[in-house]
Amino acid sequence: MAEPGSNQTPETGAFFQRDRQWHPPAFTPSYKSSVLRSPQKALLSFDNTLSELTGPVFGHAMIRERDNDLIHNFARPGESAIGERIIVHGRVLDERGVGVPGALLEFWQANAGGRYRHKKDGYLAPLDPNFGGCGRTLTGEDGAYAFRTVRPGPYPWPNGPNDWRPAHIHFSVFGHGFAQRLITQMYFEGDPLIWRCPIVGGIRDKAAVEALIAALDMQSTIPMDALAYKFDIVLRGRRSTLFENRPEGN
Amino acid sequence: MAQSLDRPKESPSQTAGPYVHIGLTPNFCGIGGVYEDDLGSAMVNERTKGERIELRIRVLDGTGTPLKDALIEIWQADADGLYNSSAEMRGAADPNFFGWGRCPTDMETGLCSFETIKPGRVPFRDGRLMAPHITLWIVARGINLGLHTRLYFSDEEEANGEDPILARIEHRVRVSTLIAERQGDAYIFDIHLQGDKETVFFDS
Numbered sequence: 001m002a003e004p005g006s007n008q009t010p011e012t013g014a015f016f017q018r019d020r021q022w023h024p025p026a027f028t029p030s031y032k033s034s035v036l037r038s039p040q041k042a043l044l045s046f047d048n049t050l051s052e053l054t055g056p057v058f059g060h061a062m063i064r065e066r067d068n069d070l071i072h073n074f075a076r077p078g079e080s081a082i083g084e085r086i087i088v089h090g091r092v093l094d095e096r097g098v099g100v101p102g103a104l105l106e107f108w109q110a111n112a113g114g115r116y117r118h119k120k121d122g123y124l125a126p127l128d129p130n131f132g133g134c135g136r137t138l139t140g141e142d143g144a145y146a147f148r149t150v151r152p153g154p155y156p157w158p159n160g161p162n163d164w165r166p167a168h169i170h171f172s173v174f175g176h177g178f179a180q181r182l183i184t185q186m187y188f189e190g191d192p193l194i195w196r197c198p199i200v201g202g203i204r205d206k207a208a209v210e211a212l213i214a215a216l217d218m219q220s221t222i223p224m225d226a227l228a229y230k231f232d233i234v235l236r237g238r239r240s241t242l243f244e245n246r247p248e249g250n
Numbered sequence: 251m252a253q254s255l256d257r258p259k260e261s262p263s264q265t266a267g268p269y270v271h272i273g274l275t276p277n278f279c280g281i282g283g284v285y286e287d288d289l290g291s292a293m294v295n296e297r298t299k300g301e302r303i304e305l306r307i308r309v310l311d312g313t314g315t316p317l318k319d320a321l322i323e324i325w326q327a328d329a330d331g332l333y334n335s336s337a338e339m340r341g342a343a344d345p346n347f348f349g350w351g352r353c354p355t356d357m358e359t360g361l362c363s364f365e366t367i368k369p370g371r372v373p374f375r376d377g378r379l380m381a382p383h384i385t386l387w388i389v390a391r392g393i394n395l396g397l398h399t400r401l402y403f404s405d406e407e408e409a410n411g412e413d414p415i416l417a418r419i420e421h422r423v424r425v426s427t428l429i430a431e432r433q434g435d436a437y438i439f440d441i442h443l444q445g446d447k448e449t450v451f452f453d454s
Contacts (some may be wrong), residue, residue: 005387017453037443046418051400052454056335088299115281121269136285199264211261212264
């Protein structure tokens with residue numbers, strides 16, 4: 001149901017189809033764990049039903065003040081995480097260029113040395129006692145978001161004999177319909193590891209890779225405090241229902 | 251030359267990786283004190299309307315080995331077939347049922363368990379009723395783009411027989427990959443990512 005008092009009719013049109021040539025395919029053998037985890041049969045295609053058009057609505061009540069501050073949200077009182085202090089900000093848009101308000105963003109990352117706070121990560125680089133590595137926020141009316149963190153370090157992983165992930169931050173995004181659900185990774189402008197990474201390399205189109213690289217944004221830095229990177233995220237757009245004939249109630 | 255359509259492209263997907271828990275279920279992986287609870291860990295309360303059920307789901311790779319680092323999200327209608335969503339135009343859904351849940355697969359057993367309710371039927375685009383179903387979205391290390399499928403119920407044979415999505419599956423032998431088996435109050439559902447028993451995944 002529309003929010004009480006809102007004069008906007010919620011959009012209910014079907015989402016644009018995904019361009020699966022643009023996304024990485026399921027089977028990308030240079031990224032070894034995709035080999036046994038990729039479906040081999042064709043996907044079943046159909047236009048969205050209500051089950052894909054609808055999606056959960058997350059409210060501001062669930063977000064606490066420090067949820068978007070990874071420098072402090074796990075730190076002991078008066079202390080902060082070690083590393084290059086950065087602000088990451090941008091907008092969540094859809095493929096029509098329209099801002100997506102109220103989108104829940106969740107992000108996670110390694111610490112400045114490339115170590116994750118996870119029992120399965122046995123990398124030699126130490127944990128930072130003041131860094132957890134998770135955060136979340138909701139976009140504003142225009143789709144804008146921001147958070148503060150430390151720049152994550154690259155880390156080695158057991159794929160090829162000497163593979164290193166570029167510095168990256170994982171993003172999970174909810175739009176307005178469950179069909180817009182997306183997880184991706186943000187990379188940093190100028191990182192020479194980006195073009196050597198088998199996970200990045202699953203994306204075939206260079207322009208698509210570039211869409212995941214955040215630009216250094218000097219206008220948004222805080223002098224003597226933090227650098228800034230701008231990262232826009234685009235979710236599936238949706239058709240207008242104006243000219244669609246549907247039985248009453250659908 | 252025509253005008254450019256000038257549309258931005260969807261951000262390309264990337265794998266959630268093996269440490270997806272840090273971001274999506276931090277309490278589950280021992281990162282306490284940042285969020286009170288892991289989002290999506292409790293779906294029902296004592297006032298939620300409908301039949302309580304448990305879903306026991308596993309995700310298996312091409313060798314039949316359960317994934318121990320996957321994460322599943324489910325999205326479903328309430329007992330009356332209404333979604334708790336701003337795009338739901340047919341009426342107000344049960345205020346005690348959010349409709350969305352999230353569960354990582356157990357790091358030892360690979361099992362994922364949801365306590366939820368059985369959803370009511372939801373109309374298809376032409377008004378025919380779809381069979382009761384739950385939408386699933388699966389991410390993990392090795393999965394480059396989240397996989398979308400549905401769980402239907404073995405004790406809804408008649409409704410399943412008239413479901414417009416199940417009817418679209420050309421190879422009828424594959425329909426059973428979307429049907430969870432009832433055992434008491436639980437439904438058992440194995441998702442096969444690859445191979446002879448491969449689950450039907452959707453592009454919608």
